[in-house]
Amino acid sequence: MATVQATAQATGARKVKPNEQKIPLARVLGRWAFMWPILALNLIVIVIPSIAGLGIAFTEWSGYGQPEFIGLANFDRLMQDAVFFKSLSNNIVWTAIFLTIPIFMGLLGAYLLAGIKRGQMIFRVLYFIPFVLASVVNAQVWRFLLHHRVGIGPWLAELGITDILDVALFGKAETALYTVAFVDIWHFWGFLVVIYLAAMSAVDVELYEVARLDGASRFQQFRYVTLPSIRPTIVFTLLMILIWSATVFDYVYILTSGKPAHASEVMGTYLYETAFFRFDAGYAGAIGVVMTLWVALAVGGFVFLRRRGWDV
């Protein structure tokens, strides 16, 4: 605390060396006062719950009373648990879906938008709307639209196209997870459009100029100018998707709660069910540890690649 100094961090204009300026203790405490509220809040909301959450994985605990330390027993149980593996594999499927379809839609939307002058702003706002709506809202809208008795499905059935949308998509084991993923993509893709569009707008126009002089086709320009230029943004969104796919919860919980028969179960919903309905907080903690490991691996890999000199 003694080395408190006021630096022009961003400008770097006037760096004050640690001991050049003696600052009275009261002033030091005064500066820390800026931090006390957030530190206290973070302790309650993030730090203690994170440590405790990871800690309970090694206990047998109902959520009430005294947790009993049982070492790695919960993880042994995980290894035998078919439902856990079903949810883990659903998380992997979810990741594969989200690393491809929304990225493609986002890139396509942003590319098309970057090419127009008139109305770019309006399109951008409209595409962004589903992203700012609550999961509960989007889920109800689609629960309604994809209901087997209303909307698109029966209409197609009228036209003779049956067995595609006129069935209970959220209720069937083969379709439940994909249908939830569809709703989540509908909510999410506009966010990617907006992010990629911002990145594409920052690309140096002269690069396209040069590419054109070299006779690059439009696709080649996209492939060799646009994509490399926005690579950091793409990698960042891939990382976010990796993280969110491990912890996905809300759309699955609201639309199917993992049903039928765990067909659409993901780790997030399984954890919730285990902790709050089966009062097996220790075991839920073990599921949470697996999720945390997944996220840590994703972030660790990202940092590792960056350290290795990848421009990601």
Add this chain to the structure above:
Amino acid sequence: MSDAINPATARASSAKRHGKPLRATLTPGIVYTLLIIGVLIVVIPLMWAMAASFTPNHKVFEYAYPFTWRALLPVDFTMEAYDNLFARGFGRAIANTFFLAIATVIIGGAVNALAGFAFGRFEFRGKNVLFLTIIMLSFLVPVDLTAIPRYILVNSFGWINTWQGLLIPGLANSLVIFLFRQFFADIPQELIDAARVDGATWLRVLISIILPISKPVLVAAGLLMFISQWNSFFWPLLVAPRQELRVVQVEISLAVGQYGTIWNELLAGSMIAAVVPILLVIPFQRYYVEAITGTGLE
């Protein structure tokens, strides 16, 4: 982005100049057609749901099966669903949610701005470790995992079914701290020095010098906090199930099971919950997007 020369337009004109017709030319007609398809994908589901919310419940299915254009426009316009909803206390939920969201913006905004200022302008030992710990923990450890101990902690304070329990865990927002830190770190030192020489305290500097020039970050942070609190569902469901404290999202989600899905009421609630973020995002989208893209690209 407005001042950048548009790459695709430039490309199109140059293709003409060179007289090299591209095989798969994206004419403006095709581009706009595709973009409008995108808009329809977004807008039609919402319009459909809105129309249904203004339709008598027994007709909701009638127009959609078989599908006619009537499904997209409320032809038998009625406020029945909205009236029923409010008769059941939905107004209370709206008031609760507004109160919570505004309190979050004011209190959370102050707390996060102070922290962002300290992280952005002060040097102290352990600053970076502290910053990384806060950011990393909040992004790394899944929210549903921390919800268990957080619930138990909040319960041990006796905060279940209280305003404190609803409000306090939502105040600290790492993304918002990050936003404030970036913005404050970029403010020229000269501005601050001048005030410091005059003997102003840091708090005074923050309030009278920094805040007046911080409109973009204040709007962005306010929007982020308001919308995330307005949309929050999981924590309120867990911590405040009591009817008097219910928020909009919880009220909607409970309506599904409770009343055997009365479609027009369910959708009416959803439309009310949707209209608030939409009205906020249309005028302020620029700030919101800049905030998100800014943090992402750092």
